[in-house]
Amino acid sequence: MSENAGSPAPQTLASTTRAVEAPPSPPATAEEILDSLDPEQREVATSFGTPLCVLAGAGTGKTRAITHRIAYGVATGRLNPRHVLAVTFTAKAAAEMRSRLRDLGVPAVQARTFHAAALRQLRHFWPRVVGGAMPEIMPQKFAGVGEACQRLHMSVDRAALRDIVSEIEWSRVSMLTPETYPEAAARAHRPGVAGFDSRSIARILTQYEEVKRERNVIDFEDVLLHMVGILTERPDVAREVRAQYRHFVVDEYQDVSTLQHALLRLWLGEGSDLCVVGDAAQTIYTFAGARASYLLDFAREFRGARTVRLERNYRSTPQIVALANAVLDGAHGRTRAQRLTLVAQRPDGPPPVIETYADDPAEAEGVAERIAALVAEGRPAADVAVLFRTNSQSEAVEQALTGRGIGYLVRGGDRFFDRQEVRRAMVALRAATKVEGLDDPARAARDVLGQMGWSERAPETTGAVRDRWDSLNALVNLADTVGARPGATLADLVRELDERAEAQSAPVVDGVTLASMHAAKGLEWPVVYVIGASEGLLPISMAQTKPEVEEERRLFYVALTRARDLLTVSWSAARTPGARGSRKPSRFLDGVLERPSAGTASGAVRRRTGRRGATVYQECRVCGGGLTTPHEQRIGRHETCPPSHSEELMDALRAWRREVAADHGAPAYTVFTDATLEAIAERDPRGRQALLAVPGVGPAKVEAFADAVLGILAEHRDHDEHAGQK
Structure with a gap:
């Protein structure tokens, strides 16, 4: 018997949070909801009455399927929106789900993370069950x-x-x-x-x-543990919760832990109105407690359950899909036995590129060079991501991009709104709303954030300084967006920031994304470079057992399926220049490297050898000691050792750079950064090939600037020699 969709619900557990998105759209009819779905997605949307397991591969539209299922259930009276709880794993994913449901005309549905849903319940029941105020939650x-x-x-x-x-x-x-x-x-x-x-x-x-x-x-795990204890020991509380929530949808079910599964079963009680969505091939968090067995054994746990497979990939070209499928072809265990085989729905695209470099610095420089070429062709830097297995691989790419004047954003560290500079900026902007004359969001953001270290020009460095600037610059860009709205004020910017912080929806940064493969989960880009695809990194050397190696394979699969249009996978034979090239390509590429290039054939990959990388030094040319920092390795000496170039030469190079930058109407660092100019002066290259060996100098810059730079070096060299003869 269907429920009355208009029946009231207690506000204590399910009152809807303030909407971050636009007002809800008018409710769609049942047929309108189904019109945009493919046959398998439509099967998901219309399946009610039994537990439902949706096995959804990468890029197959799982969020569309489950949100349309909820909307269709509401439109047909099968679901009361106030009795639905949709659960996912991140605040951003929950906000995205709420936005889609709002667009489908069903804003009353609760979409929360496990922790947010449990915390809401715990705060409500704590005074009754335990007594007094609930303890504070430790932020970390x-x-x-x-x-x-x-x-x-x-x-x-x-x-x-x-x-x-x-x-x-x-x-x-x-x-x-x-x-x-x-x-x-x-x-x-x-x-x-x-x-x-x-x-x-x-x-x-x-x-x-x-x-x-x-x-x-208490900590965040305590929130779930306390709710498990209360629901187990207090039948009255369990009845109240089950009266409120009767229909459950759980996304990313392959990532459910033992604790989350226990809580879900207690929410359900004797009920079975449950729809779960997941992909065992994207299980990459078993080290943190995720258990794909709950997804794979769903039909055994819930008798009579129905399973629907979503395998039509709408994200990537057939060539990228073929490579991702090939990587899973070598899988072992349950991942292989119950794998999904993606079927591309897009037209043909370029074959993925497998590229080999001599060493890690050469790989970083080569990837940055490819990205610079794309940007020069008009591709936005924000379209590009560089993915790696360990965070330590990021630094060389940061240096190479900075040397080419290309902005970037490092993902995988602190969440945007948890960063100290962002929290301080929000406090300062909130205080500025009380200052007369600071109504314009764009101008106010520049005034306020300028006092916190933001400047119009990005710093010519990497690391923490650049990260802070990127964070503040993202706020300035958001202020420009808000300021473009008619009648917008600084208060509107503050309000938008508060709403984004609640939903963990960070502003978009105009730059290349650098991210670990784990941090890339759930994201996608038109262009993706996967670096470090060699044994010891993929799989990581710490992966010793078969299950650990298989998780590394799944992680690689996740990285590949982030790409929409262009995909390059690269690896280097040695860690440092001059070292013996003992590395081998990842075992996950076995069978892939032997495939010949065949134009646009779906299974083709193209092999390419990257250019010889820039030369970096391991020993100081002055004292002979070992060099450890990237800056020292670029210039070939310790920063505390005396330079071999004159300050007059540096002045001349900087003056030339200013003139070139002015002629092009561009910032000086886009010609050469200070670090690159210093390396040029220190090395004193005598020709184009020697200039090309300087980190931060690529073929395009050699073509554009070699004659001028080599001329300046020769002039100062002659001057020094003449002075010495005197």
């Missing part, structure tokens, strides 16, 4: 875990502390206690963490719980 665990280690007289640095925090999170989402942790860690092949064995980690776990108790705080 580092301080509490650090104190626990200190109490146990364990000395840990920040890297070790980070590893211990991750292990504690794994143990808690796995619903382990300090007593059960050691045996479970052994079963899961989790050796000691940061030099501590499992029994030492168990002691830290015990002490960490004591720290929280004394401080009267």
